[in-house]
Amino acid sequence: MRSPDRHDTPAAGAPAGEGRRRRRRPEPTPAQRALGLLVRREHSRKELATKLAARGVPPEEASAAVERMAAEGWQDDARFAESLARSRAGSGYGPLRIRAELGTHGLDEAVIARAFDALAEAGGDDWIARARDLVKRRFGDGLATDIARRRKAADFLLRRGFDGDTIRRATRGSPDDD
Structure with missing residues (x-):
């Protein structure tokens, strides 16, 4: 059996069961x-x-x-926009979807344009390559001969925020078909 320590005994004059009370933290500003x-x-x-x-x-x-x-530099809309654009592009979303999401955050067009410029500088704006990679991972090879799968792939890319030209180029049979 464990020996009682000073936290197990009630405070002087306090009824049993009412030990030391915790201090409440002040409400954060x-x-x-x-x-x-x-x-x-x-x-x-x-x-x-x-x-x-x-x-x-x-x-x-x-x-x-x-x-x-x-x-004080803790919050910066430009830094937020760049971070979100990089994250969404890395997750397989297209530029239309990313631009729309940035717009929902109340960011002005100049901040959104700078986010896309930063993405381009980092080499993350090859939308056709990103779309082709998504299609290949999700639908495999051989889309050129299977119209139904190509249509599904196109719908998938459209929902992800890729434009029509990128979708057409990504769902063709070979990257050399450009």
Whole structure:
């Protein structure tokens, strides 16, 4: 049997069963909440403000916290856009889908264009090669002779956000057919 230590005995004058009470942590400030979200992953300004509001932060305080995070360099829409574009392209999504998703985050066209420029600089914008790789992994070889599979592959790429020209080129039989 284990010997009681000072945490097992009730405090002097306290009824049995009421040992030491834990201190409650003070409620985090809106800036602390925002920083807590940003250390996990990048967020857009719009997304960060929405998440703070969902956690009960009044809109004006959420806005001030987001502005503070941006001023101190913890939040940056351009960095967020580049990160999201790189992640989605790596996951097999096309430029139309990525551009649309970036737009839902309230980013302006200049920030989105810079994200695609950064993707191009890193060599991640060969959309035809990405589409062909997706088709080959999902549908295998021999699409040129199987119209039904080629149509399924085209629908798949369309849902992933690739444009019509890229889809046509990716679903042809051979990369040399260009």
